[in-house]
Amino acid sequence: MTRIRVSVLGPAGLEVDGIPVRLTPLTTRLLVRLVAAEGEAVPVRTLHRDVWAVDGERPHQSGRHRNEVQKRVLELRRALDPDHGGDGARVLRTEQLLAAPAPETAYRLVLTPEQLDCAEFTDLVNSALLAAPASAADRLAAALALVRGRPLAEAGGEDFARPLVRRLLALHETARRQLIRSRMDLGRHDLALPVAQQLARERPDDQDVAELLGALRARLRERHGQELLRHTFPGAGDLVVVRGDLFDQEDANLVVGFTDTFDTATERDLVISRDSVQGQLVDRLFGGERKLLDDRLQAGLRALTPLRTERPRDKPRGRRVRYPLGTTVPLTVDGRRVFAVAYSRLGNDLVARSGPADLRESLATLWPAVARYGMFKPVAIPLIGSGLARIVELDRTQLLFMIVESFAAHCRRDPATAPELRVVIRPADLERTDLSALGTHLRTRAAHGRADVGAGTGPPSTGAGAGDSGAVQGHR
Incomplete structure (x- = not known):
């Protein structure tokens, strides 16, 4: 018919x-x-x-x-x-x-x-x-x-x-x-909001509609909680920037930066500071049992080839076996993964040092490990490089750009890396981090049909990397 x-x-x-x-x-x-x-x-x-x-x-x-x-x-x-x-x-x-x-x-x-x-x-x-x-x-x-x-x-x-x-x-x-x-x-208040807004425009004197719209906006503000920025990469999940504590992100895998020796000792703050993310990892997720974390790290590193081993007289404190920057060890903790990634070098003077190129290459090695072992869960990462690693060439905004663009670049090759990259910024760091610059950059890229924040002006672009099975060996 x-x-x-x-x-x-x-x-x-x-x-x-x-x-x-x-x-x-x-x-x-x-x-x-x-x-x-x-x-x-x-x-x-x-x-x-x-x-x-x-x-x-x-x-x-x-x-x-x-x-x-x-x-x-x-x-x-x-x-x-x-x-x-x-x-x-x-x-x-x-x-x-x-x-x-x-x-x-x-x-x-x-x-x-x-x-x-x-x-x-x-x-x-x-x-x-x-x-x-x-x-x-x-x-x-x-x-x-x-x-x-x-x-x-x-x-x-x-x-x-x-x-x-x-x-x-x-x-x-x-x-x-x-x-x-x-x-x-x-629970889809975000989808209800445009309908309510249209009703409110058509019926500006309708008190019921005005109250409904107000309630919706309030619920959305509550839902965002500590969320400061959200952006969707087409076909590659979301970027979310939140204010808070990395270890409070209980629904996400975590990224924790380490030095190339994977030291965990925090006694008297001589090797690793108790206030560092590594130091907090011991207390927050391993119940203060440093040896438990140390054993898990060493088990993951056994299959990898070290760069070299320092002599005791050159490095009297801390671990002496060095691994390539970018080496990533996935640790299973309470049903999620903690990705321990080496992005800085711990000198024999016990001072951690890193630079933009080191961080860029380490991130490029990190994401393949996240894709392989992350069980497609959100991954939360702090502003690595902003603390004791001393990447003095980049401010916090540039570090944020580098993390985001590195993730976006990898997701173009492997969209199933993670459904969400969650960058966690401590409240004390917010005033030194220009989120509006990142938001403008993302919006401009999206308007021009770009899924990434990569090429163009601004912070340095990230390179590509590859990972192996198990603990992932970084670059030499």
């Missing part, structure tokens, strides 16, 4: 087998008038009065009026049935009304909800009002997607269209309000 689609939720239109059909203005008004009858037969006299907008019927004009209506009916039937298969007469039926003083010809438009957008809209909204939130949200969104403007627009404010238009407008209002509630029930 011919696939027919009549649209009246906005400018009237007709599609046959997916192809738009051009109708004359009078034939379009005839189609709208028949839709407004909602499946009832409409006498020829009524059709002529409403479509041609004439008051009453002049003497001796009935035959002419009937011919004018029949001409438009024939045009509409041909449009509905270009292959002459009989669909036109089945959809637009001719009937005789016998209740009048004399038999009178009438026309009835018979369309299913799949063929008429306002009927489909009505069915979707009515069924959504009785459905569970997820089903309701799906049906209401589908219903609202059908709306392209004011219903039965070609009819203007004509009396014949008023009942259907009033009912469709009321359903449209109900659909939007219910969609907001359904999405709120599902």
